[in-house]
Amino acid sequence: MLTVKDRRVYEWEIDPGSLQYLDKLHRLGAGPRFDRHDDPEVMVEYRRSFMTNAIWLICPYGLQSTCRERVAMLCERAVAAFGDHKVLDVILGRSLN
16 A cells, blocks of 8 residues: 555656656647646646545545545545645645745
8 A cells, every 4th residue: 555655755656657648648739748847837736636635534434435444544645645735725825935
């Protein structure tokens, strides 16, 4: 199971296939180019995407199809990511500088 530490270490290497797919779409003229290094808006959207993890924090165990240990780990990772990526600051429109 991916720990908070694992996510922090490998976050940008976990799914290079997705980045290759998006790059290929761009080269074929079927989408914009996403570059987290040169386009700050890409990182804003990436930070916003973490809000989807909020469901793990509010959904009762009885409605989840996975074990409590796994849910606890997902919640721990979600909360850590919120802090690491300043998700609430982005959602609330606060400056990240």
